[in-house]
Amino acid sequence: MSNKKLETGAFFQRDRQWHPPAYTPDYKTSVVRSPQRALLSFDNTLSEITGPVFGHSILGELDNDLIHNFAKPGQSAIGQRIIVHGRVIDERGKGVAGALLEFWQANAGGRYRHKREGYIAALDPNFGGCGRTITDEEGYYRFRTVKPGAYPWPNGVNDWRPAHIHFSVFGHGFVQRLITQMYFEGDPMIWNCPIVRSIPGKAAIEQLVAALDMNNTIPMDARAYKFDIVLRGRRSTLFENRVEGN
Numbered sequence: 001m002s003n004k005k006l007e008t009g010a011f012f013q014r015d016r017q018w019h020p021p022a023y024t025p026d027y028k029t030s031v032v033r034s035p036q037r038a039l040l041s042f043d044n045t046l047s048e049i050t051g052p053v054f055g056h057s058i059l060g061e062l063d064n065d066l067i068h069n070f071a072k073p074g075q076s077a078i079g080q081r082i083i084v085h086g087r088v089i090d091e092r093g094k095g096v097a098g099a100l101l102e103f104w105q106a107n108a109g110g111r112y113r114h115k116r117e118g119y120i121a122a123l124d125p126n127f128g129g130c131g132r133t134i135t136d137e138e139g140y141y142r143f144r145t146v147k148p149g150a151y152p153w154p155n156g157v158n159d160w161r162p163a164h165i166h167f168s169v170f171g172h173g174f175v176q177r178l179i180t181q182m183y184f185e186g187d188p189m190i191w192n193c194p195i196v197r198s199i200p201g202k203a204a205i206e207q208l209v210a211a212l213d214m215n216n217t218i219p220m221d222a223r224a225y226k227f228d229i230v231l232r233g234r235r236s237t238l239f240e241n242r243v244e245g246n
């Protein structure tokens with residue numbers, strides 16, 4: 001990579017007031033998934049702060065193009081064509097280079113390509129719904145896809161998920177891994193969603209809503225949405241310049 005000085009300090013702990021609690025009964029599956037005992041915090045270990053390291057060599061040519069990466073030659077996925085782009089930064093505003101982003105989503109009708117999917121919306125034979133990319137030297141990423149549809153899910157009697165894209169982000173350490181979801185500006189379904197409502201603060205929810213970005217469209221092809229992702233930063237490493245014997 002670059003000749004920038006590598007930072008080696010431990011990562012900040014997660015802010016538990018900002019992230020949703022594990023136990024949120026209105027999001028029903030959280031009840032059985034959440035820990036039954038008090039949480040313990042451990043310091044980061046060396047392996048957690050030095051790995052994983054990914055190279056661009058793991059990426060296939062169409063990994064960042066969900067419109068084409070499952071489509072038959074000459075065909076493409078059905079739906080509203082969009083670019084999703086943004087920057088992965090840490091809590092101090094520094095770009096995170098070399099972060100692996102994986103994303104998955106339902107098709108334009110709100111259906112996943114998954115064997116346990118139960119929604120009646122049609123499968124799109126040209127849409128798989130998964131992709132990945134790696135951030136550049138300044139932490140920027142970009143991929144293209146179709147806008148996913150909203151879908152109903154068995155939680156309350158008539159709960160619908162807002163249109164969303166799932167993200168997994170591996171930063172510079174395993175402890176920096178973040179799993180999150182991106183929503184779309186202007187979608188009224190966001191504020192009704194029991195999963196979204198498990199997040200304690202409005203500002204934290206708004207950080208998950210990608211803004212329509214008409215400055216980065218591809219004319220006559222795709223609109224753009226901008227979604228920045230904030231990972232935890234490192235505590236700066238302490239260096240002591242001591243002269244022994246003085």
Ligand SMILES: O=C(O)c1ccc(O)c(O)c1
Pocket residue numbers: 029153161
């Ligand atoms: O955790 C779940 O149960 C669950 C259900 C529906 C979703 O769309 C989702 O992202 C998670």
